[in-house]
Amino acid sequence: MPIQLIASLFLDGPPPWFPDPYRLLKVGAAVGAVALTKWYASGRRNPSERNMHGRVVLVTGGTSGVGAQTAFELARRGAQIVLLTRQPPSDPFLADFVGDLRARSGNQLIYAEQVDLADLHSVRQFATRWIDNAPPRRLDMIVLCAATLTPPGRPRVETAEGVEMTWMVNYLANFHLLGILSPAIRAQQFDRDVRIVVPTCSSYISAPKLDADEVIRGGDDKDWTPSKAYARSKFALMVFAKAYQKHLDAHKRPDGLPTNTRVVLVDPGYARTPGMTRWLTRGSLWGLLLYVLLYPLVWVLLKSANSAAQSLLYAAMDGSLGRGAGGRLIKECMEVDCARRDVDDEEVAKKLWEESDKLIERVEKQQAVKRAKAKKEQEKRDEEAKQAAQIEEIEALVGAIKKGKAREAKAKEAKEARTPPKKNGKKTKSGGDNASSSHCHPVFFTDKLRRQPPFRVSANPHPHASPVAHGYVYQDAPRGSAKSAGPRL
Ligand SMILES: NC(=O)c1ccc[n+]([C@@H]2O[C@H](COP(=O)([O-])OP(=O)(O)OC[C@H]3O[C@@H](n4cnc5c(N)ncnc54)[C@H](OP(=O)(O)O)[C@@H]3O)[C@@H](O)[C@H]2O)c1
Structure with a gap:
């Protein structure tokens, strides 16, 4: 078969579909030149x-x-x-x-x-x-x-x-x-x-x-x-x-x-690296576009x-x-x-x-010197921030104390307002002389426990009668004292 093909090529010339040999030669020479350039540009391989x-x-x-x-x-x-x-x-x-x-x-x-x-x-x-x-x-x-x-x-x-x-x-x-x-x-x-x-x-x-x-x-x-x-x-x-x-x-x-x-x-030698690309493109978009268009040339030469x-x-x-x-x-x-x-x-x-x-x-x-200065300034800023935080904390504490005191005073006022007035028009002191707020059990100040006693208590004529009987406060008066004597529940 190959002998026949060669013989027919030799005797009858190339078939009509066969490309022009001259053109083929030109294309082959161009591809060869590119390959040779590429091979040369790639340089030697390390033998060691x-x-x-x-x-x-x-x-x-x-x-x-x-x-x-x-x-x-x-x-x-x-x-x-x-x-x-x-x-x-x-x-x-x-x-x-x-x-x-x-x-x-x-x-x-x-x-x-x-x-x-x-x-x-x-x-x-x-x-x-x-x-x-x-x-x-x-x-x-x-x-x-x-x-x-x-x-x-x-x-x-x-x-x-x-x-x-x-x-x-x-x-x-x-x-x-x-x-x-x-x-x-x-x-x-x-x-x-x-x-x-x-x-x-x-x-x-x-x-x-x-x-x-x-x-x-x-x-x-x-x-x-x-x-x-x-x-x-x-x-x-x-x-x-x-x-x-x-x-x-x-x-x-x-x-x-x-x-x-x-x-x-x-x-x-010159190589296609990010550094070289930056150089060739001049770090611009237009340069990058040109680089992409000319890439075949870059590929061969670098x-x-x-x-x-x-x-x-x-x-x-x-x-x-x-x-x-x-x-x-x-x-x-x-x-x-x-x-x-x-x-x-x-x-x-x-x-x-x-x-x-x-x-x-x-x-x-x-x-x-710059670093030392910057460090000093940073330390100063840190110190100021620390002091500001401390001041803020103290202020918050003082505020809380003030609020607590105000609440206490308000509660005291409310308590006094709720105490029934004395017969002579004066308000009775709940629990007598020693029934100050410090003697009052705080649990009785809650609304939940502030209730009417389940029984009727006749008006207590005794000035030192325990206000617990009225269901308001628990009088923490000292035991056995003459003032604490009175009706108990
Ligand atoms: N490419 C060429 O055609 C060619 C030709 C002749 C000689 N050379 C030489 O070959 C060597 C390599 O070139 P190349 O093209 O491969 O380089 P390249 O791709 O540009 O890479 C440069 C390298 O240097 C690092 N680098 C840059 N600035 C730095 C910094 N401030 N601190 C730490 N690292 C830094 C980069 O790190 P990041 O990754 O963080 O950026 C990157 O790893 C270079 O010495 C170059 O001069 C190259």
């Missing part, structure tokens, strides 16, 4: 594996994009993951996310700790809690995936502490975190292969030089643009990462062994988060990176050279380090 069981990994930005994919892959291989998230672990969305990650990876050792990287105090709180642990907690890896960017055309944003947001989250928070965690990193046992994975972006190549003092001091930058701010923050992070490796190398371990911690810089995570996984697991010098740059799962020489410039690194330290010190002092 490593047993991650029992290893403790801190991940920032592990709730989205490349960071989430990296956290998942490391968890799948058995690592204990601590996600450093902006939200508290009690946040329902975060709890759902962690639950889902645990279910998908089959690993229950995934936790979340709140660290807002836009807040130096929050970073310090977490890091000091971590290093305060004695003996030092195990720490095998830190993956610094968190990053932020202001969409193009949007104004400059500052953190509540007054530092430019991109500089703060992408660079300064990482500087602060690694600075405080340094003792915990250096205290790791000699046989551990500790790694600090620092994602960067190829936009660092176009970053302006770091000699603009006002930028690294966190001050105002006259010609600020979102792309420049992002590129500069990534470049600064790279300069710091290299300097941090030198700082670790310079440490003399008590056991005399060389450092076992290596910083690895990673360029994951990596998936999983493809972008491959270089990070390589940096986390490749054996060769655990030996030799640290501070290498990985792109497409292989070592590449940095495109800028000043990444290794010690003068720039020193200046950046010193200015960052100064900036953190200044901001933390300001914030500490």
Whole structure:
């Protein structure tokens, strides 16, 4: 049958329903080109594996994009993951996310700790809690995936502490975190292969030089643009990462062994992540519409988060990176050279380090004063509220007493009004001289018991006759006294 078909094709040409071979060739070439572009844009797959069981990994930005994919892959291989998230672990969305990650990876050792990287105090709180642990907690890896960017055309944003947001989250928070965690990193046992994975972006190549003092001091930058701010923050992070490796190398371990911690810089390539979508859409609805329309193009040209995570996984697991010098740059799962020489410039690194330290010190002092003031004011407000509550309570008590007294006086008046007048026109004192209200049994004041006696009592001429006989009050006069003598029921 196939021979017959081929023979007929060869002898009689293609049947009329068969598409034009030239057009077929064109379509095939187009599909092939798209597939080839997609394959090329997706980048290389990570070829390295490593047993991650029992290893403790801190991940920032592990709730989205490349960071989430990296956290998942490391968890799948058995690592204990601590996600450093902006939200508290009690946040329902975060709890759902962690639950889902645990279910998908089959690993229950995934936790979340709140660290807002836009807040130096929050970073310090977490890091000091971590290093305060004695003996030092195990720490095998830190993956610094968190990053932020202001969409193009949007104004400059500052953190509540007054530092430019991109500089703060992408660079300064990482500087602060690694600075405080340094003792915990250096205290790791000699046989551990500790790694600090620092994602960067190829936009660092176009970053302006770091000699603009006002930028690294966190001050105002006259010609600020979102792309420049992002590129500069990534470049600064790279300069710091290299300097941090030198700082670790310079440490003399008590056991005399060389450092076992290596910083690895990673360029994951451009990927379709929430961060990139925000950038492409400029954070606007029109941008989003255009993005949806052009999505096929975006799909072909940009990596998936999983493809972008491959270089990070390589940096986390490749054996060769655990030996030799640290501070290498990985792109497409292989070592590449940095495109800028000043990444290794010690003068720039020193200046950046010193200015960052100064900036953190200044901001933390300001914030500490603010917090102390706010605490004092809160205490004052609490004290005032407490006093107001006490005054209210006392007033309520006084009011109740006044009401009680008024009721008592009213009852007394009513009682006196009910007492039959004396023959000489004066009202008789019920129960005689000692029949004051304090001697009257209160039960007889109730309407229920206020009734006529079931028998007729002749008018009592005796002035000290017991009023009980009239069914009004019980006279609690002292027994045996001359005044109490009188007819009793
Ligand atoms: N995507 C790319 O094309 C590309 C290209 C080159 C380099 N990179 C680098 O790869 C890394 C991951 O990028 P991505 O695109 O996957 O990022 P992404 O989707 O934008 O996610 C950013 C992550 O950072 C977290 N984050 C932001 N601000 C934070 C804060 N103040 N405190 C704590 N966490 C905060 C976010 O947490 P929430 O979930 O709470 O918002 C989120 O998990 C970044 O370092 C980026 O620079 C990405």
